[in-house]
Amino acid sequence: MALEKINTYIAGLYTDITTRTQYMNETELKEFVPVVDDDVARLLKMLLYLTRARRVLEIGTSIGYSTTSMAQVVKEYDGRIITVEFDEQVAGQARRNFEQAGVSDFVEVLMGDALKIVPQLEEGFDFIFLDVDKRLYAPLLAECVRLLKKGGLLVAEDTLFPVIDLDQKWHHLIAPIEEFNHLVSKHEGLASTVLPIGDGVTVAVKK
Numbered sequence: 001m002a003l004e005k006i007n008t009y010i011a012g013l014y015t016d017i018t019t020r021t022q023y024m025n026e027t028e029l030k031e032f033v034p035v036v037d038d039d040v041a042r043l044l045k046m047l048l049y050l051t052r053a054r055r056v057l058e059i060g061t062s063i064g065y066s067t068t069s070m071a072q073v074v075k076e077y078d079g080r081i082i083t084v085e086f087d088e089q090v091a092g093q094a095r096r097n098f099e100q101a102g103v104s105d106f107v108e109v110l111m112g113d114a115l116k117i118v119p120q121l122e123e124g125f126d127f128i129f130l131d132v133d134k135r136l137y138a139p140l141l142a143e144c145v146r147l148l149k150k151g152g153l154l155v156a157e158d159t160l161f162p163v164i165d166l167d168q169k170w171h172h173l174i175a176p177i178e179e180f181n182h183l184v185s186k187h188e189g190l191a192s193t194v195l196p197i198g199d200g201v202t203v204a205v206k207k
Helices: 003-013 020-025 038-051 065-077 088-101 114-120 134-147 168-185
Strands: 055-059 080-085 107-111 125-130 148-157 190-195 201-206
Touching: 003 038, 038 065, 038 125, 038 148, 038 201, 055 065, 055 114, 055 134, 065 080, 065 088, 065 125, 080 088, 080 114, 088 107, 114 134, 125 134, 134 148, 134 168, 148 168, 168 190, 168 201
Parallel strands: 055 080, 055 125, 080 107, 125 148
Antiparallel strands: 148 201, 190 201
16 A cells, blocks of 8 residues: 555544644644654544543653643543653643643653652553653563553554664664564463554553
């Protein structure tokens, strides 16, 4: 299939919806790269509507675009998002974005190392979105599975790094994603697939 033509067509269908570009124009850190694509944000919202998730964990807040997209859904069910971020400056921008979007009451930001914070969280999440330093994906997998309730979803971003035309500066992240992909695909407690959306999105259900 002509993927570029397909992606252009799909993007054209949603031009009347607030896009990543419009959102980035309203933030101070305009050059901050780790933000999900619009199609990934739409997928997250759709999955949340399907599952009616109320307890959501996001690992890797960035400037809060994906968090805001998800919070716009979970607030309809009186849900809540816990999001983990390491960078204080980025988290500060995210908090300002949450305030501007009117979703601050539905988001709790936890500052610090995800490898230390995530193991301290209590089980029972309906939905986990993993979009942190790719080198943490494999080390965090077991904790993500533990935290999910049965039937809960684990969604991981950028999982097609091993096969897409990736900038040289990100090549050191290919091996960690490759490791994560093999762990997920062979995990006996998960049913999963990889979707060719954005830079690749893995969707896994806890059995």
